[in-house]
Amino acid sequence: MNYERTNETGPVSGESPMVGAVISTDPDFRGRLTEIFATGGEVVVGFDVVEPFTRITDAHLEKLRQVDPDVVFVDLESDPHVGLKFSEFLLESSTARTVVGAGSTDSPEILLRAMEAGVLEFLPKPLDPRKVEGVIERIRRKTGKTANRETPRQLGQLLSVFSPKGGSGATTFAVNLAVAIHQVSRKRTLIVDLDLELGETALLLGKDPRFSSVDLVRNYHRVDEGLLASYIERDESGVELLSAPYQPGDFGTVEGDRIGKILGFLKEQYDYVIVDVPKTLNAVTLHAFEASDRIYLLTTADLQSLRNVTRSLPLLKGLAGGRDDDWIRLVVNRFSPSHPISVSEVEKTLGMKVRWTLRNDYRAVLDSINEGRPAVLEGRSAYAENVRRLAADITGIQTAPKTKSRLFGGLVSALRNGHADRS
Ligand SMILES: Nc1ncnc2c1ncn2[C@@H]1O[C@H](COP(=O)(O)OP(=O)(O)O)[C@@H](O)[C@H]1O
Ligand SMILES: [Mg+2]
Known part of the structure; x- marks a missing residue:
């Protein structure tokens, strides 16, 4: 052997x-x-x-x-x-x-x-x-x-999720994506909620956090791994959360570049950092975009959302610097094949490719919110499958094929063939 x-x-x-x-x-x-x-x-x-x-x-x-x-x-x-x-x-x-x-x-x-x-x-x-x-x-x-x-630690990937129109499903997506990434990779995965007014990531995980991203930013000058750990909430799914404040908070006089430094620090600690970026554009959000390795720009296929995306695209593209076009990845949420506005119409309107679609899956998403358990932890809803596929793309780890389990058959025959059976 x-x-x-x-x-x-x-x-x-x-x-x-x-x-x-x-x-x-x-x-x-x-x-x-x-x-x-x-x-x-x-x-x-x-x-x-x-x-x-x-x-x-x-x-x-x-x-x-x-x-x-x-x-x-x-x-x-x-x-x-x-x-x-x-x-x-x-x-x-x-x-x-x-x-x-x-x-x-x-x-x-x-x-x-x-x-x-x-x-x-x-x-x-x-x-x-x-x-x-x-x-x-x-x-x-x-x-x-x-x-x-x-062995020197590799920097993690920072992925921002952003939708310029509220209610498009950005927060739901950010949380499910983080959980799915952790499920396939088992790597350290952190969700950072920068939405200081309506931060809902904790709610989606059924958590009641004591600290928030505001505390981290305020105490930035003395942040080390120990202090960071005390601000972070661990979910049963394995992902960790730096929540938004329960009551609307603000970063006060904090300069935007401080958030850039904090996100850089988080990338040293985690393999994946998923940032739920609020729709309000300010110094903090702009620095969060700049620190991102990828931006998932989420939209629904309706005129109002598409118009908001069109309006925010020049600004996002302006932040891209030397990064390639792939830096911003367009995701159409609440997609259904019978939707009056098709994927190709979305592409034509925005002048960019739709990289992913996430199914409209009212039941699965609603149930998961009510239970405080992200949809990707529950069975095989269409939405969960879509998010899992995206997580596989990000991590480069394909999930096991869903064909019926052949194994225990295989394992049992291996055991029978004398590999293990002593009885
Ligand atoms: N793919 C989907 N199918 C059905 N409902 C969805 C889907 N994605 C999000 N939702 C619902 O849309 C609403 C807004 O979602 P949320 O994630 O809070 O959006 P945002 O963060 O963009 O404001 C929630 O009620 C959520 O349940
Ligand atoms: Mg949100």
């Missing part, structure tokens, strides 16, 4: 960070591990599988092999017996080099079975960060992998 990584192009062993993968249906467990990886553990999250063991597909396994994690954390809580068979399969097929199990059981039978399966350690749930860090440290010593902090 070959446990060596054959990575010709990557950094030599000893200089590369440790890569982890997580298999769990439990969002709290995944969120907590991601957090420990990012802070105490200094582990790069390679891939998460969120499906129950019986729904894990060959595509998931293929992705796992590509990511080639140093350690796979397997949440055994829901089904310890199948989970342990699966762990054994991962190890014996070299899909994983190390498996760490977790669960709330203290049954000696399960622990013994875990040992037999080759599971390196067993962590009790809920996870104790120090225990997880201890496990990571032991694996690190074994593999000779360095902590992530020793």
